[in-house]
Every structure is written in structure tokens, then in C-alpha cells.
Amino acid sequence: MPKQPTPAEAPAPKRRRADAERSVAAILDAALEALASDPDSSMSAIARRAGVVRATIYVHFPTRTDLLDAVMEYAIAQVVEAMSGAEPHRGRPVEALERVLRATWRQLAQFHGLLALNTARLSAEELRRRHRPMLDQLEPLIERGQKQSVFRSDLPVAWHLAVIRAIVHTASHESQGGRIPESEAEAAMLSTAISAISARAL
Amino acid sequence: MPKQPTPAEAPAPKRRRADAERSVAAILDAALEALASDPDSSMSAIARRAGVVRATIYVHFPTRTDLLDAVMEYAIAQVVEAMSGAEPHRGRPVEALERVLRATWRQLAQFHGLLALNTARLSAEELRRRHRPMLDQLEPLIERGQKQSVFRSDLPVAWHLAVIRAIVHTASHESQGGRIPESEAEAAMLSTAISAISARAL
DNA sequence: CTTGACTCAGACATCGTTGTCTGATTTATT
DNA sequence: AATAAATCAGACAACGATGTCTGAGTCAAG
Numbered sequence: 001m002p003k004q005p006t007p008a009e010a011p012a013p014k015r016r017r018a019d020a021e022r023s024v025a026a027i028l029d030a031a032l033e034a035l036a037s038d039p040d041s042s043m044s045a046i047a048r049r050a051g052v053v054r055a056t057i058y059v060h061f062p063t064r065t066d067l068l069d070a071v072m073e074y075a076i077a078q079v080v081e082a083m084s085g086a087e088p089h090r091g092r093p094v095e096a097l098e099r100v101l102r103a104t105w106r107q108l109a110q111f112h113g114l115l116a117l118n119t120a121r122l123s124a125e126e127l128r129r130r131h132r133p134m135l136d137q138l139e140p141l142i143e144r145g146q147k148q149s150v151f152r153s154d155l156p157v158a159w160h161l162a163v164i165r166a167i168v169h170t171a172s173h174e175s176q177g178g179r180i181p182e183s184e185a186e187a188a189m190l191s192t193a194i195s196a197i198s199a200r201a202l
Numbered sequence: 203m204p205k206q207p208t209p210a211e212a213p214a215p216k217r218r219r220a221d222a223e224r225s226v227a228a229i230l231d232a233a234l235e236a237l238a239s240d241p242d243s244s245m246s247a248i249a250r251r252a253g254v255v256r257a258t259i260y261v262h263f264p265t266r267t268d269l270l271d272a273v274m275e276y277a278i279a280q281v282v283e284a285m286s287g288a289e290p291h292r293g294r295p296v297e298a299l300e301r302v303l304r305a306t307w308r309q310l311a312q313f314h315g316l317l318a319l320n321t322a323r324l325s326a327e328e329l330r331r332r333h334r335p336m337l338d339q340l341e342p343l344i345e346r347g348q349k350q351s352v353f354r355s356d357l358p359v360a361w362h363l364a365v366i367r368a369i370v371h372t373a374s375h376e377s378q379g380g381r382i383p384e385s386e387a388e389a390a391m392l393s394t395a396i397s398a399i400s401a402r403a404l
Numbered sequence: 405c406t407t408g409a410c411t412c413a414g415a416c417a418t419c420g421t422t423g424t425c426t427g428a429t430t431t432a433t434t
Numbered sequence: 435a436a437t438a439a440a441t442c443a444g445a446c447a448a449c450g451a452t453g454t455c456t457g458a459g460t461c462a463a464g
Contacts, residue, residue, distance in 0.1 A: 017409055017462060039322065040242075042451060053412055058453065116318045120241065124379045152397075159390050162376050166368040167398075174364050177326045188361050195354075196369075196398040219432055219439055244421060255442055260423065 024060050026050040031071045036110060039117035043067075065121075072118060075111045076133055082107050083137040093145030094198075098190050100138065101168060105189060106182075109172030135161050142197070151197045160197045167193045226262050228252040233273045238312060241319035245269075267323075274320060277313045278335055284309050285339040295347030296400075300392050302340065303370060307391060308384075311374030337363050344399070353399045362399045369395045 016024075030050035034041040043064060047054040061067040086103035088096055118127050142160050145151035151160065171189035175182045218226075232252035236243040245266060249256040263269040288305035290298055320329055344362050347353035353362065373391035377384045 019410060019460095019462060023411080043453090044451080053414095054452095055413085055454085056411060059410075062453090064452070116321070119318070128379070155390050155394070156382065158381060159376065159394075162372050162381075163369060163394055166372040167365060170364045170368040174361065177330070179360060179364075180358065188357050192357070192361075192365055192398050195400070196394050198397070221430095221432055221440060225441080245423090246421080255444095256422095257424085257443085258441060261440075264423090266422070 020060070023050075023052060023056060027052060027057055027060065027067070028071060028074050031067060032075060032111070032114075035068075035071060035117055036113035039113055039120070068117070068121065072114065072130060075114055076130065079104060079107055079111065080133045080137060083134065088137055088141045093141060093148060093150050094194060096141055097138075097145070097194070100141070101164070101190060101193060102186065105168050105171060105186065108168055109176065112169055112172055112176075115169075138164065145197075149199055152199050155197075163196050164193050167196065222262070225252075225254060225258060229254060229259055229262065229269070230273060230276050233269060234277060234313070234316075237270075237273060237319055238315035241315055241322070270319070270323065274316065274332060277316055278332065281306060281309050281313065282335045282339060285336065290339055290343045295343060295350060295352050296396060298343055299340075299347070299396070302343070303366070303392060303395060304388065307370050307373060307388065310370055311378065314371055314374055314378075317371075340366065347399075351401055354401050357399075365398050366395050369398065 027046065027050045030052075031041075031046045034046050034049050038045075043057055044054050046067075047057055050057075057067065061070060082104050083100055086100040088100050090096060091099070118130075122130075138161055139157060142151060142157050146153045146157070167189055171185045174180055174188075175185035180188065229248065229252045232254075233243075233248045236248045236251050240247075245256055245259055248269075249259055252259075259269065263272060285302055285306050288302040290302050292298060293301070320332075324332075340363055341359060344353060344359050348355045348359070369391055373387045376382055376390075377387035382390065
């Protein structure tokens with residue numbers, strides 16, 4: 001399947017003016033912020049935050065659902081990039097996990113609110129499908145740790161992944177609520193995550 | 203402070219007809235179910251599920267917010283009752299924790315959706331204040347475990363509580379999504395929760 | 405500089421939801 | 435059986451959100 005005659009880049013082959021490109025970016029960023037703090041943010045609110053008129057959003061995203069999908073893809077791409085940048089494959093599993101989580105957790109925290117949104121509007125399967133890219137970054141790492149008997153093997157990988165996700169979100173939640181400072185939250189998250197999935201006798 | 207001249211029971215001193223009592227109960231139950239599956243359920247939807255006309259809800263709950271508050275109080279009361287029924291104070295900390303979680307987690311799962319609702323409409327502090335009764339059931343248990351060096355003392359109790367809550371929710375989520383059967387989810391939840399908060403050398 | 409793409413300002417119809425009200429009917433209580 | 439309480443059925447206004455449209459103005463690219 002070689003290149004089509006149309007000189008299309010991979011995802012959005014539309015040729016837009018630099019102008020429009022900026023608008024889309026602004027809208028995406030604004031939507032991310034707005035929806036993270038309130039998943040029911042209206043199009044007006046998003047437009048206002050983006051410094052744009054509401055109708056402009058509809059030029060680029062025909063419907064609210066389309067915008068939501070785009071925002072989700074945008075957010076996940078950012079997280080995946082941060083994760084893979086932390087090289088999950090390198091070094092001993094425990095250290096690799098710490099490295100990845102450290103690099104990721106603040107970002108995940110930022111997008112925390114989006115989860116609520118998506119659990120509401122998407123089926124569980126669909127949601128899982130879209131989160132896949134993030135899990136794919138961690139899954140081999142966990143499996144590697146299991147093979148080395150560093151992580152518990154009596155529980156499925158999927159469970160470990162779910163637990164780690166939950167602990168990361170907990171840390172962001174507790175720190176965002178001012179219950180514990182960010183640095184302590186990070187430390188607590190790391191050590192609890194390790195504890196939770198580590199095999200008994202180290 | 204002895205009894206007031208008015209023969210008032212503790213919470214709701216209103217003298218209602220048996221009739222109305224049933225309606226309120228039906229509405230509360232319906233709202234619980236409806237909101238758990240969709241936090242944005244409309245009054246119509248709730249009324250329909252309760253086998254009642256929408257106007258009837260407004261007879262007992264002047265506004266949507268009032269209903270939401272009542273539902274939340276109702277749900278929390280149920281959970282607290284289940285928890286205290288499991289006698290958190292009795293026996294060794296690890297076993298007591300297992301007992302309490304086992305008795306509670308399915309119920310908590312049922313109300314899982316309400317959390318999303320309340321995080322949206324309430325401030326973090328207010329939310330925390332209302333969840334207090336549930337935490338109060340667990341807190342002494344965790345502290346007891348820490349004093350016996352069974353649970354980690356290098357992390358605050360509040361953190362342990364948050365982690366436990368997160369793990370329970372994760373279990374309910376994974377099992378509800380059909381990723382693992384309920385019994386396995388329960389086992390995984392228990393053993394992970396213990397792992398997460400236990401001190402290193404048992 | 406000229407053209408076409410893009411944005412703005414503001415209006416509009418449509419829809420669903422909340423909250424109120426009325427009058428007729430049923431039901432619990434005594 | 436009589437009385438008061440509660441529900442029903444259905445209408446209503448008010449509101450906010452989505453999505454569409456128009457016409458005028460602005461900006462990037464050739």
C-alpha cells in the first residue's frame with residue numbers, strides 16, 4: 001500500500017491555513033483544560049477559554065461528540081509520548097516502573113477529569129479500546145517483572161495495570177486536594193505502587 | 203440536653219402518611235439506581251423508575267439538589283451500617299480489614315457511580331466532609347495496624363485510606379466490566395489492599 | 405494585491421430539563 | 435364514613451445547550 005496520489009500525512013490530510021491550525025490547537029487546549037475541571041463544560045465555555053467564537057468550533061468539529069473524541073485522542077497521545085520517553089524497556093523492572101510513573105503521573109493528573117467524562121459517554125469496551133495505547137506502554141514492563149519474580153504472578157497483568165492506574169489517580173487527587181504536598185504524593189504513589197504489585201519475598 | 207417537648211425523632215421529625223413514606227423510599231431507591239448508572243439522570247427518568255409522576259418528587263424534594271443530597275446521605279448510611287456490622291475493632295488488623303472490605307465492597311461498587319456525580323457538584327472539602335463517616339469506620343483499624351507494625355507507618359493514615367478506597371473501586375470496576383469474575387476480583391482486591399499497606403517484613 | 409480561507413458578531417430554531425401550578429382522583433387515618 | 439393527605443395527569447414558563455445560518459470583516463498565501 002504505497003502513498004496515495006494525494007500527498008496526505010498520516011492522520012489529518014486536510015490542508016488548512018496556518019490560521020486555522022492555530023485555532024484548532026487553541027480549541028483543543030481550551031477543551032482539555034475546561035473538561036478536566038468540569039466534564040460538562042459547554043461549547044460556549046470552551047470557546048470563551050479558547051478566545052474564539054462558538055461558531056468557530058463548529059467549523060472544525062461538526063458536533064460536540066467530535067470535539068470530545070479529538071480531545072481524548074489528543075490527551076492520550078501526550079501521555080503515551082511521555083511514557084515511551086521514559087523508556088519502559090530499559091533497566092530493572094522496579095526502577096523502570098518508577099521512572100515511567102514519575103514521568104507520567106503529573107500529566108495523567110491533569111487529564112484526570114476526562115476519565116469521568118468518557119466513562120459516562122462511552123461503553124466500557126470502547127473506553128478500554130482507546131486507553132489501550134497507554135496500557136501497551138506498561139504491559140511488557142509488568143510482564144517482564146513477573147518473569148523475573150519481582151512482581152506477583154498470582155494476579156493477572158490486567159489487574160496490576162488497573163491497580164497502578166488507580167494509585168496514580170489517587171495520588172493526583174490527594175495532592176490536588178491539598179491533603180499532601182506534591183512531592184510526598186509522588187513518593188507515596190511510587191512506594192505504594194511497588195508494594196502493591198511486588199512479590200512477597202523480594 | 204434532654205428531649206424537647208416536641209416528640210421528635212432524631213433526623214426527620216415530619217409526620218408523614220404511610221403512603222408518603224413509601225413514595226419517598228421508592229424515589230430514593232430509584233434515584234440511587236438511576237444515578238449510579240448515569241449521574242446525569244433526569245428527574246423524569248428517576249420518577250419513571252420509581253413508578254411515580256415527576257411532580258411527586260418535587261413534593262418531597264423541593265429541588266434536584268435536595269434529592270441528590272438525600273440520596274447521598276442514604277447511600278453513605280447504608281455503607282456505614284455494613285461496615286460497622288463487620289466489626290472493624292475485633293481481631294487482628296489484617297483479618298479485620300479483610301472482613302470489613304469483604305462485607306463492604308459490593309455495596310460500594312453499587313454506589314460507585316455516585317462518586318462521579320458528587321465530585322462534579324461538590325467542592326473537594328464538602329465531599330470529604332460527607333464521606334467522613336465511612337472513613338471513620340476504617341481509620342482506627344488502620345491506626346491499630348500501624349501501632350502493631352503490621353501496616354506501614356512511613357505513610358499517613360489518610361493515604362492508606364485513599365489507596366484502599368481506590369483499590370476497592372478498581373475491583374468493582376474490573377468485575378463490573380466483566381474482565382474478571384466477581385470472586386476473583388474480591389480475592390485480588392483483598393490481597394492487593396493488604397500488600398499495598400502492609401509493612402515490609404511481616 | 406488579490407483571492408479565498410477563516411473568523412467574528414449575532415441571530416435563530418429546536419430540544420431537553422427544571423420547577424410550578426391546577427383540578428380531579430385515590431388513599432390512609434380516625 | 436368523613437376528613438385530610440397524597441398522588442396523578444397534564445399543562446406551563448423559563449432556562450440553557452446544541453447546531454445552523456448570514457453577512458461583514460480579517461488574515462494568510464499565491
